Amino acid sequence: MINSYPDLIHAACHQPLPQRLLFVFCRAELPEDASESERRAFEAGEGGALVPVVCVDKLPQEVVEFDRLREESRHTGQAWDIVFVAAMEGRGGVAPSSDEAQQPLTMMVETLRLGQPGNYLPFDQNGELVSLGP
Template sequence: MISNYSDLIEATRSQEEPQRLLFVFCRAELPDDASAEDKAAFERGEGGALTPVICVDKTPEEAPEFEALKEESRATGQSWDVVFVAAMSGRGGTTPSTDEVQQPLTMMVESIRLGHLGNYLPLDSNGEAIDLS
């Protein structure tokens, strides 16, 4: 069971093949056509839409600590509320390259835009797994 970023990194290290992590940082936003009910719920921290604002791939060795990843993301000037993470396995002992993950990362961004979140690990700004259901 993965309950935080540290658990995720530990899990990647136990895999037979090297891993590359895909990150999509999202900001919670209220759609322009939101009703008064939607606005009230959003102010309580419920509802809204998740808009991808940053995406990046890293090996577990490049991002062993969540705090460093968080600081790097903040340096972009983009605020975010949740980061979705997926892992991509290598083959034959070789870690997937950044070029190899571009299409899966693009598909991940589009999937999140469409609200299909089940295949990804959502983490809050402290690196703790969250339940979005």
């Protein structure tokens, strides 16, 4: 059971096959056609649409500490509110390469653009696992 970012890293590092983590950083935005009540909720820090702004793949060993991941994200110049994480399994004792991660990462971005967070793990800027929805 994954309840925190350290749990995620621990699980990824202890799988039978090496893993590569996929990260999609999203910013909360208010849709142009939002109602007045949606606008008020958004101003209060609730609701809105999550829009992907940056994506990256990393080996778990490269991002053991969430602080390092957050610091690297700052260098992109893109503000974000939630980062979604998924894992890819390697084969033959070898973790997937960045090239192999591109198609799954693109698919992840597209599903998030469609508002379907699926089975991705969402973390806030402090590395805390968050619950989306009611």
